[in-house]
Amino acid sequence: MSTPALAGIEPKPIWKHFAELTKIPRASTKEAAARDYVLSVAKRHGLEAVQDKVGNTVIRKPARPGRENASMALLQGHLDMVCEKNEGTAFNFDTDAIQVRRDGDWLKAEGTTLGADNGVGVAAALAVMESTDIAHGPLEFVFTIDEETGLTGAAEFPGGMLKSKYFLNLDNEEKDTICIGCAGGIKTTARRKVNLQPAKGDGAFRIKVSGLKGGHSGIDINQGRGNALRILGGTLQSVMDTAPVEVANVTGGSAQNAIPREASAIVLTKAADEAKLKSQLAKLEGE
Numbered sequence: 417m418s419t420p421a422l423a424g425i426e427p428k429p430i431w432k433h434f435a436e437l438t439k440i441p442r443a444s445t446k447e448a449a450a451r452d453y454v455l456s457v458a459k460r461h462g463l464e465a466v467q468d469k470v471g472n473t474v475i476r477k478p479a480r481p482g483r484e485n486a487s488m489a490l491l492q493g494h495l496d497m498v499c500e501k502n503e504g505t506a507f508n509f510d511t512d513a514i515q516v517r518r519d520g521d522w523l524k525a526e527g528t529t530l531g532a533d534n535g536v537g538v539a540a541a542l543a544v545m546e547s548t549d550i551a552h553g554p555l556e557f558v559f560t561i562d563e564e565t566g567l568t569g570a571a572e573f574p575g576g577m578l579k580s581k582y583f584l585n586l587d588n589e590e591k592d593t594i595c596i597g598c599a600g601g602i603k604t605t606a607r608r609k610v611n612l613q614p615a616k617g618d619g620a621f622r623i624k625v626s627g628l629k630g631g632h633s634g635i636d637i638n639q640g641r642g643n644a645l646r647i648l649g650g651t652l653q654s655v656m657d658t659a660p661v662e663v664a665n666v667t668g669g670s671a672q673n674a675i676p677r678e679a680s681a682i683v684l685t686k687a688a689d690e691a692k693l694k695s696q697l698a699k700l701e702g703e
C-alpha cells in the first residue's frame with residue numbers, strides 16, 4: 417500500500433480502496449474521478465454498471481454459488497466528501513491528494529477533512545464487490561453524488577432503477593449501531609412580498625430569544641430543544657394579539673442544519689401601548 421499511514425491496517429481489502437479514494441479529489445458535484453474509480457473496479461470484475469443522468473452509479477454483482485435464491489440486497493454510499501481546510505493550509509480540493517496520518521488508533525488528515533464520510537462506506541462496498549470469500553446473494557451497489565450539499569444525487573435518483581429488497585446505507589456515524597430508519601430533509605425557500613411603510617410607533621424595542629442549546633437539526637431534533645425562530649414567531653404573534661406593534665426587523669438562525677439558538681426582532685409601538693407590550697413580554701419570558 418502506498419499510503420504509509422494506512423500500512424498494515426486490517427481489513428486490507430477495505431483500506432486499499434480508502435487509500436485510493438484519498439488521492440481522488442471528490443468535492444460535491446465534482447465526483448467524476450471517484451465515479452471512474454468505482455467503475456474501473458466494476459469493469460475489472462466484469463460487473464454490469466449503469467449511470468443515471470446526474471451521475472449516480474449502480475453496479476450489480478451476481479450471487480455467490482449456493483446463494484442464488486437469496487433476496488437481492490443493496491449497499492449504498494456517496495462519492496463526495498466535505499472539503500474543509502484549516503486556516504493557513506495550502507490545499508486545493510480540486511487537485512490535491514488528502515495527506516493521511518496516523519494518530520494512535522485514529523486516522524486523520526493533515527490540515528483538511530479526511531473524507532472518511534463517506535470514503536469508508538464506498539471502500540467497504542468496493543471490498544464486498546471484489547470479494548470472493550463472502551457468501552452473499554445478488555447485490556446492487558449504489559454510489560450517489562452530492563450528498564453533502566443537499567442530497568441532490570439521492571433526490572434525482574430515478575425511480576424503478578433498483579431491484580433490491582434490502583437497502584443498506586453505509587453512511588452511518590454511530591459506532592456499534594445499526595440504524596433501521598432514517599429521516600429525510602427538505603430545503604425550502606419561502607418568499608413573501610412585504611409592504612414597507614414609515615414607522616408610526618413612538619418607541620422601538622428589540623425582542624431577543626437567546627440562551628438556547630442549538631444542536632444539529634437532524635441528530636438533535638428529538639431532544640425537545642427550543643428553536644429560537646419558532647419561539648420568536650410565537651412571541652410576535654402573541655404580542656400582536658395584545659398590543660398593536662409594527663415589525664421593523666426579524667432575524668435569526670445561522671445554518672440550515674443547525675437548530676437556531678438565537679433570534680431577534682425589532683418592533684415599534686405607540687407610547688400608550690408600551691405598558692401592555694412590556695407586561696405581555698414579561699409573561700412570555702416567564703413561560
Ligand SMILES: [Zn+2]
Binds near residue numbers: 494533534
Ligand atoms: Zn456522509
